[in-house]
Amino acid sequence: xxxxxxxxxxxxxxxxxxxxxxxxxxxxxxxxxxxxxxxxxxxxxxxxxxxxxxxxxxxxxxxxxxxxxxxxxxxxxxxxxxxxxxxxxxxxxxxxxxxxxxxxxxxxxxxxxxxxxxxxxxxxxxxxxxxxxxxxxxxxxxxxxxxxxxxxxxxxxxxxxxxxxxxxxxxxxxxxxxxxxxxxxxxxxxxxxxxxxxxxxxxxxxxxxxxxxxxxxxxxxxxxxxxxxxxxxxxxxxxxxxxxxxxxxxxxxxxxxxxxxxxxxxxxxxxxxxxxxxxxxxxxxxxxxxxxxxxxxxxxxxxxxxxxxxx
Numbered sequence: 001x002x003x004x005x006x007x008x009x010x011x012x013x014x015x016x017x018x019x020x021x022x023x024x025x026x027x028x029x030x031x032x033x034x035x036x037x038x039x040x041x042x043x044x045x046x047x048x049x050x051x052x053x054x055x056x057x058x059x060x061x062x063x064x065x066x067x068x069x070x071x072x073x074x075x076x077x078x079x080x081x082x083x084x085x086x087x088x089x090x091x092x093x094x095x096x097x098x099x100x101x102x103x104x105x106x107x108x109x110x111x112x113x114x115x116x117x118x119x120x121x122x123x124x125x126x127x128x129x130x131x132x133x134x135x136x137x138x139x140x141x142x143x144x145x146x147x148x149x150x151x152x153x154x155x156x157x158x159x160x161x162x163x164x165x166x167x168x169x170x171x172x173x174x175x176x177x178x179x180x181x182x183x184x185x186x187x188x189x190x191x192x193x194x195x196x197x198x199x200x201x202x203x204x205x206x207x208x209x210x211x212x213x214x215x216x217x218x219x220x221x222x223x224x225x226x227x228x229x230x231x232x233x234x235x236x237x238x239x240x241x242x243x244x245x246x247x248x249x250x251x252x253x254x255x256x257x258x259x260x261x262x263x264x265x266x267x268x269x270x271x272x273x274x275x276x277x278x279x280x281x282x283x284x285x286x287x288x289x290x291x292x293x294x295x296x297x298x299x300x301x302x303x304x305x306x307x308x309x310x311x
Contacts, residue, residue, distance in 0.1 A: 006034060008070075014182055019031050019071075022071075038050075073186065086114070090125060098129055104137060105137040113155065141186065144200065144202065146179055159212065160217070166220065172257065177200055
């Protein structure tokens with residue numbers, strides 16, 4: 001087991017939880033949590049290191065710490081994701097790992113909620129590192145939609161809306177990953193010697209319509225081109241999922257039905273404890289006592305109608 005571990009993205013609850021769990025492993029002497037913001041206040045057992053993606057601080061942290069195991073978990077889509085920083089962060093981590101003389105293993109968290117171009121870039125750069133450093137043990141975990149009581153992502157904000165625009169005639173089947181299973185998968189992969197690219201998702205996708213009925217959202221079916229109006233509406237109302245980057249995250253997240261965790265389960269001899277339906281139910285139950293946080297106003301519905309009807 002690596003004596004020194006570096007975890008990026010520790011301002012997110014998931015990464016902070018993984019870092020704290022690893023700090024409790026026998027043989028681990030230090031866990032450094034690197035991010036541009038500190039971890040949650042109740043996080044124990046890790047040292048925080050501030051990182052600025054636009055300077056050489058990450059290289060210095062990797063070199064000075066002597067980290068042998070690096071987990072890059074900074075690709076979370078919570079809040080308002082910045083595509084450029086997500087990709088730049090990955091390139092910085094991969095470059096630091098390539099130049100390091102101490103790093104022996106790298107685990108990268110990717111996500112099915114990244115759009116296809118971004119996901120392909122993350123994987124392309126990771127494969128490039130494998131070619132340049134064949135001695136480095138590399139695993140990439142591609143998460144389905146992370147969900148659970150503490151999840152706050154573009155997709156959960158979409159599902160929390162009172163009136164939810166959906167594509168007319170389309171009811172996608174969605175895969176979810178409970179936050180407990182996400183943390184467990186990362187810890188198990190970090191402690192293993194498994195290499196490769198793996199999907200991580202709860203079993204059995206769930207129809208979007210079933211999810212919306214469970215949380216009380218009212219569907220607003222519109223032609224596909226009508227959904228493009230949401231980006232424009234974001235400027236005129238509080239629609240938390242309607243910026244261009246978050247709309248891409250929602251769109252990608254709704255097309256996760258084809259994910260396959262079989263290879264991960266073979267390598268780790270482990271499978272997620274929650275099915276997609278059970279993971280979603282955990283999230284829905286935690287939201288039962290709270291009212292929706294946002295929705296479309298009548299003026300927004302009218303704008304959608306005009307756009308889709310071409311008027």
